[in-house]
Amino acid sequence: MTVSRGDLATLTTTGRDPLGVLSRQNSTRLEWLIPLRMTRMAQSPFTFYRGTAAIMAADHSRDPHSGIPVVSSGDAHLSNFGFYATPQRTQAFDLNDFDESAWAPWEWDLKRLVTSVIIGGRDTDRPEKVVQAAADHAVRAYVSTLTASDGYSPLERYYSHFNQEMARRHLGKASRRVLEEAAEDARKRTSARAARRLTEDIGDGRRRFIEEPPVMTHVENEVELNVDASYRQYLLSASVDIRMLLSHYTMEDIGRRVVGVGSVGTRCYLVLMRDEDGGVLILQVKQAIRSALEEYGGFPQPSALTEVTDVSGEGARVVGLQRILQAYSDPFLGHLQSSGRSFYVRQYHDMKGSVEIEELNDDAFNGYAIACAAVLARAHAQSSNARRVVDFIGGGKRIRRAIVDWSNAYAELSLEDYRAFLVSGMVEEGPRGA
Template sequence: MSTPVARAERGKAARRRVSRSAHAGWVPPVDRADPLGVLERQGRDRLPELLPIRYGRMAASPFAFLRGAAAVMAADLASRPHTGLTVQLCGDAHLLNFGVYASPERALLFDLNDFDETFPGPFEWDVERLAASVAVAGRANGHVEAKVRRATLEAGAAYRAAMRRLAGRGELAVWYERLDADTLLPLVRSARRRGQVASSLTRARRRTSLQALGKLTEVVDGRRRIIHDPPLLEPAGASDTASLRKIFSDYRSTLSEERRLLLDRYRFADAARKVVGIGSVGLRCFVVLLTGRDQGDPLFLQIKEARKSVLEEHLPHGPYVHPGHRVVAGQRQLQAASDIFLGWMSGPQGRAFYWRQLRDMKGSADVAGMSPADLLGYARLCGTALARAHARSGDRIAIAAYLGGADTFEQAVADFALAYADQTTADHAALGAAVAAGVVAAAPEV
């Protein structure tokens, strides 16, 4: 490992290749890929009957479009010069991919919580996607442009401040760094809103497998079964259930010994296909109900198909051949603490999957209801969490040296975010026009 001085020099050298102000603005290249074509290619080999749900959800608003268009933005970011300062990227670091969840010690943490697109790449791509999501969300909430810009600036400023602080800390101190969920409350200005956040945290603490048991299951002929709620939740067919049982042992082998021991105390009870998110709609996703001591001792696991990251075609090869392994390894690198049941394996037709708990005190912010002050505070929190994640996997000293002590980087990123918010609005309008013309089939409000 190089000395701190040498690592800082590497960051300063990156400035000479790509200045901090070079991150400003967004002008689409003349050969920019058609966003709807990118989405159509992504939809190939997904479950075709679910794609209208994906398009319907994306057509709901520019922010919903941004959430589902990680592949579009990845191609756009790849068209710009980058620093070469590599971290394990989240790959989809928009505002709603941060949230609270339970650590193995049952503490409620705030962190990144989606890793389907994780991949090694230039640190600024995550920062720019985060800032763009702040800009799109602020405009959607009707905030004046000056306050939208201020919130995007705060995301970048918090990232820079946290990275510079972590650059001065030791390796173990950085690795053990975490954000307790209670840090959300001081960021909220109004007493009314603070009460809402406190209530949200209380609800998150209740989101466990036991709570899901009452919401997602019913007793049929004396046995606990997952409810039928098509098209979002449908019992797995006989072939899918047989496949899930078969691959369960392969998944089990990716867990540590003590966690395999714990898992072996549960029995397979039922399985169902589940539709999740926006960008993920159409991927094969299942929930499995396991029972432990008795039917009142449940464990819900989610099995989700893993594909190549949207970043892979734009960056050098990563260290993992198996897409499920990529997701799990990326999550373990980036999160302060990860789900004890996180694992991966291959399924029928060689498809890759990863497993995790369906609910483990997970919760996300109501971005749509945020005031300008609350959005600014939340952007600051997300920027801080993103820096902590990047500091674990990349060279925090080089990145801190690149960012420097002035606000040049966040000013440039804010310029980019506002311009890219315009692009997102235009792309969303193109999708809406395609839906209206019948070119794209969309199922609204599903």
């Protein structure tokens, strides 16, 4: 499709069925968790937006697009960026959710991020002038970072990451302080801390996950019957050093843990591992389903990716694309298939944390939007089409106007969807723990 920069402002509102998309998603999820998903989405326009990646992908499919695909997050809203530990035990700030990752036009990710800036800014009662400035500055940061990366070699782009130098370049003092405080909080989030909070001592030095329905429950026997085979499959997908490391651990307990907003209703498990000295490690095993960018956005995927998915499942897609998009990735990443479902594996609470946008003052909110956009550009710069994106963007002025105009219109459309959702009857009184 050949389009101009200005065409990217076009938002098609005909042929939509947003609540039908949610119903279609719910039909494939654990029925007893659907009320919890609906309750979490109903909390605010921003939490609703967090759960609507599929709706937005379907809307993208009707709009003109650049036709320049890159490896995309698929759900690059403000709450899907955060901190985590690198293998070197330093902290990185990066994208942290890849369930919807796939190849897609570059602007789909950017539009999702900028729309989240607008919805999130309004949801936290910021002046409209602040919201619009943050949206504009986010697009500027994306353009400037991607353009600058075009001067680097592929190897230099690969090794780049969001560090203190980038913080000084893009952020003010208040914004840097917010990120530093969030990073400090994230450093406290470890497997040992999670074990203290989520498990109980059952004697002989052993621990067990504490039941807290519906958020934490133990798994059924039929799931446990597949554990040994699934674990062997995961080990084969992990690197050899991780296989050696995990040989020091035995599996103690498995629990089902409800996480996020959009993911509620998919299967997610925590696995408690213990070494011979009583040290703990918690792994998260999360179901991977078809990317919304492909299923609802209808964007065709390259054969190299579909061949991997056909053989190894959607978990292999999530793991592979996460490794491309992140500067550093969890060394425990791996994937498996069990009972006809795909999963990916990662470490749980390894210095992971996010920035709560409601706690940011206006200057810091603006800076945070800039930081997220710079990180997104770094991720897109890894794709071989990055130079084509830079050429398409040109000077950046028309792109800024088109992306911000589209995102403002979509923020209003999402608010209409949210209001329709609240009166639709889809929202029931959520289960305890919602």
